[in-house]
Amino acid sequence: MEKTINEVFANRAGTYTDRLAVEKKRAGAWQQASWRQYYENARRVGLGLDALGVVKGDRVALLSENRLEWLYTDMGTLGLGAVVVPIYTTLVAEEIGYIVANAGAKVLIVEDRVQIDKALAFLDKTPSLTRVILIDRADGMVHPKVMGFAELMALGQDTPADRPGRFEALAGAVVPEDLATIVYTSGTTGLPKGVMITHANIMAVIRSLDKIEPRFGFETDQTVPFLPLSHVFERVAGHFYGMYVGLTAAYAESIETFAQDVREKRPTVMLAVPRVCEKVYQKIMAQVKDQPAWRQAVFAWGHAIGCQISELREQKAPVPSQLGLKYKLAYRLIFKKLAEALGGRLRWLTAAGAPSSRQIILFFNAAGIMVVEGYGMTETCAPATMSNLSDYRIGTVGKPIPDVDIKIAEDGEILVKGENVFAGYWQMEEETRQAFTADGYLKTGDIGQFADGFLTITDRKKDLIITSGGKNIAPQKVEGVFKSDPLFTHFMVIGDRRRFLSALININLVEAARLAAEAGMVHDRPEDLLTNEAFLAVVNDHVAEGNRHLARHETIKKYRIIPGEFSQQGGELTASLKMKRKVIFEKYAGLIDSMYA
Numbered sequence: 001m002e003k004t005i006n007e008v009f010a011n012r013a014g015t016y017t018d019r020l021a022v023e024k025k026r027a028g029a030w031q032q033a034s035w036r037q038y039y040e041n042a043r044r045v046g047l048g049l050d051a052l053g054v055v056k057g058d059r060v061a062l063l064s065e066n067r068l069e070w071l072y073t074d075m076g077t078l079g080l081g082a083v084v085v086p087i088y089t090t091l092v093a094e095e096i097g098y099i100v101a102n103a104g105a106k107v108l109i110v111e112d113r114v115q116i117d118k119a120l121a122f123l124d125k126t127p128s129l130t131r132v133i134l135i136d137r138a139d140g141m142v143h144p145k146v147m148g149f150a151e152l153m154a155l156g157q158d159t160p161a162d163r164p165g166r167f168e169a170l171a172g173a174v175v176p177e178d179l180a181t182i183v184y185t186s187g188t189t190g191l192p193k194g195v196m197i198t199h200a201n202i203m204a205v206i207r208s209l210d211k212i213e214p215r216f217g218f219e220t221d222q223t224v225p226f227l228p229l230s231h232v233f234e235r236v237a238g239h240f241y242g243m244y245v246g247l248t249a250a251y252a253e254s255i256e257t258f259a260q261d262v263r264e265k266r267p268t269v270m271l272a273v274p275r276v277c278e279k280v281y282q283k284i285m286a287q288v289k290d291q292p293a294w295r296q297a298v299f300a301w302g303h304a305i306g307c308q309i310s311e312l313r314e315q316k317a318p319v320p321s322q323l324g325l326k327y328k329l330a331y332r333l334i335f336k337k338l339a340e341a342l343g344g345r346l347r348w349l350t351a352a353g354a355p356s357s358r359q360i361i362l363f364f365n366a367a368g369i370m371v372v373e374g375y376g377m378t379e380t381c382a383p384a385t386m387s388n389l390s391d392y393r394i395g396t397v398g399k400p401i402p403d404v405d406i407k408i409a410e411d412g413e414i415l416v417k418g419e420n421v422f423a424g425y426w427q428m429e430e431e432t433r434q435a436f437t438a439d440g441y442l443k444t445g446d447i448g449q450f451a452d453g454f455l456t457i458t459d460r461k462k463d464l465i466i467t468s469g470g471k472n473i474a475p476q477k478v479e480g481v482f483k484s485d486p487l488f489t490h491f492m493v494i495g496d497r498r499r500f501l502s503a504l505i506n507i508n509l510v511e512a513a514r515l516a517a518e519a520g521m522v523h524d525r526p527e528d529l530l531t532n533e534a535f536l537a538v539v540n541d542h543v544a545e546g547n548r549h550l551a552r553h554e555t556i557k558k559y560r561i562i563p564g565e566f567s568q569q570g571g572e573l574t575a576s577l578k579m580k581r582k583v584i585f586e587k588y589a590g591l592i593d594s595m596y597a
Contacts, residue, residue, distance in 0.1 A: 004199040005180065006171040008206075008244050009075050013039035016219075016246055024068050025253035025261055031068055038071070043167045044156030045076030049107060050166070051155040052131055056081030056173070059103045059182065063087045063096060063119070064111035066229050066251045069135045069149060071239070073109055074229070076156075079171040084181045085194075086230035088575050089115060090568040095192070097122030099184050103194060103426065104128040109149070112136045116146070176200035182426050183232050183378050194426030197232070201381040204403065204419035205236055206244045211402040214389045216348070216372075217269060219246035224267045224343075226252040231575050233352065236382040238271045259341070266343035274356040274483075275577040277349075277371065281360045282486035284338065286511050289518075302330035306366025313365065314394055327366075335367035348372050348389060352397075357484045361394050373397050375457060379422045379435070379442055380404075385455050396454035406455065407441065413461055414448045415441035447474075463581060465496045467553070473501065478554050482546045486511045487539070490566045492579055493556070494592055500557040502595040504588055506565045507539070530561055558595040562588065 002008050013021075016035040023032040033041065054060060060077045062084060064070050077084050085103045087096055089111065096118055100108055108129055110116045119132050123145060131145055138148040180199045184192040209216060223242060227234040242249055247269070252261040262270075288299050309327045312319050319327070339346065351361065352374040361371040375397035376383040384406065387398035400406045404418035421442050424432035435443055447459045459474035467473065475493040478501065482491040489508045495501040509526035512535065516523055521534050529535040539561070547555040566572035571583050585592065 003176045003203060004174050004178075005202050005240055005243075006075075006079055006174050006199070008203075008240075009039065009042070009079075010168070010171065012243055012246055020248050022068060022071055022249050022251070024066065024251040025257065026067065028253070030250070033068055038075075041068075041072040041153070042075035042079065044153045045072045046079040046156065046167050046170070047076075048152035048154070048156035049077060049082065050080055050170070052107065052152075054080055054082050054106055056170070057179070058082045058107075059085050059105040061085040061087055061100050061103060061105040061108045062230075063089060063108060063115050064135060065089055066225065067111070067135070068251075069109075070229055074235075074239075078174070078180055079167055081170055081174045081178060083179045086181070086183060086235070088228065088230045088568075090575065093118040093121040097126065099192060099194075100129060101126050103182055103184075107131045107133065109133045109135065113141075116141070174199060176203065179423070181235075183230075185378050193428060193431060195232075195378045196423040196426055197381050198423050201420055201422060202236060202240055205381050205383065205401075206241050208401040208403050208418075208420065209237070209241050209383070209386070210244065212386065212388060215245075216386075216389070217241065217245040217247055221245070221247040221268045222250065222265060222345075223247060223269050223271070224250050224252050224258075224262050224265050225271065226255060226258050226261075227271055227273065228575050232378045233376070233382045234271060237350075262343050263341070266345045268345045268347050270342075270346060270349040272349045272351060273577055274351045277351050277356065277360050277364060278483055280338075280341075281357075281363060281484065282508065282511070286486045286514060289514065299334060302334040303363070303366075305330040306335055307359075307362045310362040310365040314392065316391075331367075338364070338367040339369060342369065350374060352376070352383070356395075357480055358394050359484045375446075375455065377444060377446075379444075380416055380418075381420045381422060384416050384418075384420065393452070393454045396451075396456045398455065399453050400455070405441075408449060409437075409443075411461075412447040412449070412458070414444045414446045414455070414457075416444060417441045465493070465501070467495055467498060467500070473554055478550060478556070481549050482543075485542055485546065487515070487542050490579065492581065492584055494585075494595075498596055501554065502592070503543075503556045503559040504584065504591070505539075505559050505561050507561055527563065530563055560588075560591045560595060562591075 002011065013035045018034045018036055021033055021035040021038045023030045049060060060082050062070065062073055074084055085105055087099055106128060108119055110119055110132060116132065116134050123129060123132060131147060133147055133149055133152050134141060135149040176199045178199055179196055180202055181197045182194040183197060184194050225234060225238050229235050229239060250265040252258045288296055305326050308323060309319060346369050348370040350372045356373060364371045370389055372387045374383045374386040383401055384404050385398045385400050392398060404420060407415050409415055415437060417440055437443060445461045446457055447461050448455050448457045459476055463475055465473040465475055478493045479491050482488050487508055488505055490506040492504045493501055494503060507530060512529050513526040515538055516529055516535055521532060523529055523532060543556055543559060566579060568575060572580055574580060
């Protein structure tokens with residue numbers, strides 16, 4: 001049995017040899033590597049780092065978007081027994097400098113001139129950092145500690161002949177308890193903490209996922225990853241588990257080209273977050289509203305039929321023959337187009353990391369694309385629960401994956417124990433101790449409940465809103481009501497220790513322009529609608545419609561529209577597109593206070 005990800009990599013490369021392993025679209029063209037090439041390039045990176053003095057246990061930081069060099073660096077570093085520290089490219093120089101210094105990284109590998117400019121801001125102030133390696137061409141870059149990625153590969157290629165098999169020997173010396181990676185939390189509050197993940201943690205998740213029936217992955221599968229490899233979900237559940245089953249990964253060029261990349265590569269499985277499903281659904285609903293009334297009526301009919309079918313599947317109930325015939329027609333008229341837009345072969349995609357709208361999931365399921373809900377965190381090495389492809393409850397995050405023990409504390413907090421649970425926070429003994437219960441369960445900070453074995457996340461323990469009137473409200477529940485409305489891109493509920501609930505809203509300007517045109521509103525730019533009284537009345541109507549589906553104490557009494565959309569660059573979103581509530585509260589404190597004046 002394979003005990004480290006190094007063993008998995010060597011075995012798959014030896015098994016699949018010249019079959020395509022990974023590819024990445026850059027500047028409109030696909031760069032490809034077979035399993036043999038993948039292994040040889042990772043080996044060269046590993047031996048190059050070895051020549052630079054990187055030894056087992058040393059930290060190598062990696063600051064880059066997804067690309068083949070990212071993968072080569074990951075597997076080459078792990079092959080030395082060294083530790084990979086992935087860093088999001090959206091972070092500013094001060095945050096990157098903190099992570100590099102805190103991890104004590106010996107080498108930092110950066111993607112381009114934008115990222116190396118950040119590195120130069122702290123390079124000479126970080127004693128542990130001996131080298132910065134630039135993946136893109138380093139023309140004109142003169143610094144004694146900076147070198148090009150091509151030079152690193154050349155160092156690995158020129159390994160002395162008296163050391164044959166050195167990389168294989170170093171990779172084989174790695175044991176399950178050895179540290180594989182330190183993943184710094186995206187930090188919705190405070191300084192980021194380095195989550196220590198071992199080879200044993202990674203292999204525990206891989207083995208658990210592979211025990212689930214029906215299986216999630218096969219060597220014949222194709223995926224088009226677009227989530228950042230810096231995120232533990234994409235790296236463990238996508239990259240490492242994908243390697244384990246031997247699938248082919250074609251990394252999208254960017255989120256902007258994602259739709260075209262999917263049509264080209266026609267994935268069979270895909271990792272995504274709820275926001276992606278929401279965007280696809282909202283775009284479809286907006287397009288429907290542009291159609292003639294008779295087409296809208298056909299869509300509404302087919303949509304209702306599809307939702308009925310999805311609900312019967314969920315309940316494992318038989319489909320009446322007449323309904324089945326109606327569904328076949330609805331599929332041809334409506335759902336087939338969605339399936340084809342996603343390549344025509346997609347069996348499932350995930351919507352993990354945040355609550356998802358039931359309406360949206362039913363829509364995808366009706367198209368034959370199962371939406372897999374799950375739950376996990378960096379400290380559980382990605383998934384701790386997953387929906388089963390044949391046994392699921394929409395709105396839950398599934399059952400605990402095999403070999404993971406989950407229980408609910410008296411205050412409702414979800415507690416997790418298993419070999420997937422992290423080894424502790426890097427150089428933070430007290431924080432590590434506080435993260436666990438006396439009997440060794442990880443305190444997740446999430447509130448949840450079980451029903452028939454399925455776990456439902458009701459809120460974050462620290463995000464729970466308690467109004468000044470004593471009402472306990474889960475903001476995610478309220479926000480979820482508004483998620484299926486194409487007018488809203490983000491909707492953040494506020495109200496802790498306040499008299500009533502309010503919200504900060506991002507408006508989808510494309511949908512806003514469509515609604516304005518439908519109502520005959522004159523405007524020069526979509527942005528102008530945000531100060532147009534007639535359009536603001538429309539927004540009021542949409543908020544009122546959402547409120548209609550909520551209990552009185554959960555309704556939104558006031559709101560403010562934020563003109564610019566929440567983003568990673570603006571600091572409001574994490575890499576997995578979840579809202580950083582603390583950042584948003586601080587950034588818009590004045591606006592929030594104005595609603596309660």
